[in-house]
Amino acid sequence: MTTTDAGSAGRFVGQSVRRKEDPRLLTGRGTYVDDMSLPGMLHACFVRSNVAHGRIVSIDCDAARAVDGVVAVLTGTELNVGRGSMQPTLMFEDAANVAVQPLTEGTVLFVGDPVALVVAESRAVAEDAAELVEVNIDMLEAVVGFDAALLEGAPLVHPDKGANVGQDMPVIMPGWDEIKADAAHVVSATFNQHRQTNVPMETRGIVASFDPASGELHAYLSTQNPHEARLVLSRVTGVPEHLVRVTARDVGGGFGQKMFLFRDEQTIGAAAVYLGRSIKWIEDRRENLIASNHARADRTTVELALDADGKLLGAFVDEVEDAGAWPLGSMGGAAPAVGAYFTGAYKLPFLSWHARAVWTNTCQRGAYRGPWMMETTAREQMVDYAARAIGMDPWEWRRRNVVKDADLPYTTPMFMTYDDSISPDATLEQAAQVIDYDAFRAEQRRAFESEGRLLGVGLSLYIEPCAMGMMDPLSTETANVRVMPSGKVSVALGTGSHGQGLETTMAQVVAEELGIDIDDVIVVQGDTASSPFGRGTGGSGSAIIGANACRLASAAVRDKAFAIAAQLMEAAANDLEVSDGRITVKGTPARGIDFAEVARVAYLETAKLPEGMEASLEATHTYKAPPVTWANACHACTVEVDRYTGLVKILRYVVSEDCGKMINPAIVDGQIAGGVVQGIGGVLFEHMIYDPDGNPLATTFMDYLLPTAAEIPTIEIHHIETPAPNPGGHKGVGEGGAIGAPACVFNAVADALALLDVTITDQPLGPREVLDALMAAGH
Amino acid sequence: MKPGPFEYHAPHTVADVTALLAEHGDECKPLAGGQSLVPMLALRLTGFPHLVDLNRVDGLSGVERSNGTLVIGAITRQRVLERDPQIAEAVPLLARAAPLIGHFQIRNRGTVGGSLAHADPASELPAVALALGATFDVAGPNGTRSIAAADFFTGTWSTALEPDEIVTAVSFPVRGERTGSAIHEMARRHGDFAIAGAVANMSLDAAGRVSAAAISLFGVASTPVRATGAEAALVGAAPADINTLEIGRLALADQEPTDDIHATGPQRARIAAHVTGIVVARALEEAGR
Structure with missing residues (x-):
């Protein structure tokens, strides 16, 4: 269900145009990495550590090398020599990072750590041979979890770093003790968010082809960010950037996992150059679960000071993130943001925070749809916790503390200013009203008192920073809008659409600006050979950065088309308008010329062009995002907890969101729904669990449980469209669903359990955890 | 996710099946619907040099009712249990249990005998067989025998079958009055x-x-x-x-x-x-x- 004010919608922008991608994707004609086959292509299989921490005594590859069909068995001895940094461009010079090598030598640091690479004529042969590589490891004590990592005298994951705490950032403002001393209430709680992983439907994959004669490296990749992948492949292999080409046609999801090129894909690139061959590596699901990246894994202690009316006086946040063993581009990437953005949608006079990140003997932490969403999880769960502690309804607490329109612009205690383009108060009211909050409270009481049933309602309110303009190279996108002599238009973008429908939404923007039909526009992205340098797709940025680049490049094309048309029609350019592919004089629609005719003249009859005008009809525009664009939303859900089995059933799920001006409401709804499903899955089903020795226990979909359609309720989505201060008025929407949902579901379950005076603070909330809480309280 | 190498056998008679099982002993495994075995092979959690495919063996599939007994051939798909009106009438518990087995794609391929012989302790059909007092018809190189459900399940993924025996059919008593x-x-x-x-x-x-x-x-x-x-x-x-x-x-x-x-x-x-x-x-x- 969608409600929106469609009054401002254009012919294409604001319309739920059908996705250009869908016919090929829905008929099985998408092209993913595994669909790529090159002549003479070899296949690779990694040999990975099966212990979490240990010294490599020996790696015996003789038996594997003797297998018929095996071309090479490589270890760090061969492949690590002379490698450049494997860290992302964003942070590859940061000294705090660990030095990651293609294949681990010396000490393995997690189950899944790659120690050798078998390259063979088929994947099956490569797997057969990989089984014959004998890796002899002396086990060391594994560091698993926050307590183990922070323990005095704990074994060190990276002894050269001298500590397991890889980042320690206190931002302590003066006066907290005084505020607490004067507060009517001080409430404190610690929340654990468990480890999860992205689980794209298409696992990671690469076909890397090196031609020793030309020196060119061509990588077909499943990536969100082709230009970043080219930069990284160039650094790690030493092949100059102009001789590296990255192509990604269809990408089956990423959710952050494919934003920065990870170690294994880089290793295959290095192996292709080393062997001078083409090599395919398609990650299998077990590898994806244990050795791609994990996420969440936060522990946050929140202390709130409140006055007698429940109004916020201040907050202190202590956040620890588990970065795993070999983080690429993520050490300390999330924890400071948890502190910095903790304010959320509330008037908060004071905030101090302390952020730390620890190394552990587990899979690296990486970006996952809302990488620092613990700020919302911890804050929103704390709001309910504190409201209950002072005897106030959580909706009422939010109403008293939310930033209202009259408070805008509002500057947070971390000196960030919310302009008047946000609407947290309106989304809070809409979500609570749609879920019929007061009526549900009455039903909750009745069901508990007369039937003993446990119903609960949860709210989650947040403001999300999108499209970070201060974070090069993620801040800019360049669009090249090229009109062909027939009047058809090709748009080249450096984006890496992996489910966002950018081939549709960017075409909507261009067609709208040029006044032509959307079927006359093709968006070409995902290939470094055809597109200008770009930021890829992630961080809720493509609608803001990509669409505005398209809009402004299109405006330049339109201006030039008007200048040509003015010359041809003997009219003034500023009297012209364009729609339905025809340029006409305003107020005199009979006087006009087809856009296609203007294009033809621009290329094929250049003598008719205005004097001094360059032939051709195209323009390129680079758009740099504002420092930050704020989106906001409120989620509300109701649940029933089965007190016998611990199962949670979601009864209703409502989202009220404001992503500014929507380009395609159906795609916006899809983005929100997808994020919400991942949030629900994260709380109720998904748990990337390790045993104390560092063995991953959820290594297949039998144990890493993803939500399916059967577990997900209808997601009722409502829109409030407050334009953002950028040319298109757009805000980000890719991550929001996943940011808001976990706290919403958690709060509803906590609300239900509070009927029995049972308190919970930790995710996940599978039946095991729910029953643990109930049984510990004697229920 | 590629299984290790194996030799694939596709015999047409039960006698050929049991002869192959007898010949290759521990190195051999019968393949029914493959919904448990194939993933385990692909994950290399297990491996056998020989697989004997039961899907082309004559006489292992079908449902027959006689004298208060419903006999279900071992290779009958689980999907049949939920769709065959004869089964719903004669042994309704089977029709009720079937939808709980995985998803319909799994049931289209998974077999009744395969699920029983795989003997996963958390699966539905073994518990149904035990509650109803089903009887297993078993064939080996030296002939056939019957095993009562109460004697059939001996442990996690382990049964009273000898390595060279297979289940050929399972008999369930037809539901009685009241x-x-x-x-x-x-x-x-x-x-x-x-x-x-x-x-x-x-x-x-x-x-x-x-x-x-x-x-x-x-x-x-x-x-x-x-x-x-x-x-x-x-x-x-x-x-x-x-x-x-x-x-x-x-x-x-x-x-x-x-x-x-x-x-x-x-x-x-x-x-x-x-x-x-x-x-x-x-x-x-x-x-x-």
């Missing part, structure tokens, strides 16, 4: 293996008292188990006097389920007791209709 049956399980998602589940088959006498009670539990031990104490407490009772919560607790009195990442042992027992209460109530309700 009899009701039910199956229920608690799984985290639709289609998952159950954390715990229970099957009940109840008969009433002419006076409306319980004349026969069978309860089997799955997911709580290394095999499906009969809840004999709870069954004994039910026989002779009038349904109105039966406290199903108490029966559930009694059913789990002798069980000590183990932990896994989805539930602790005590939680599993609590869930199984709850589920047992539900199936007993449903079966009694149907029997009294």
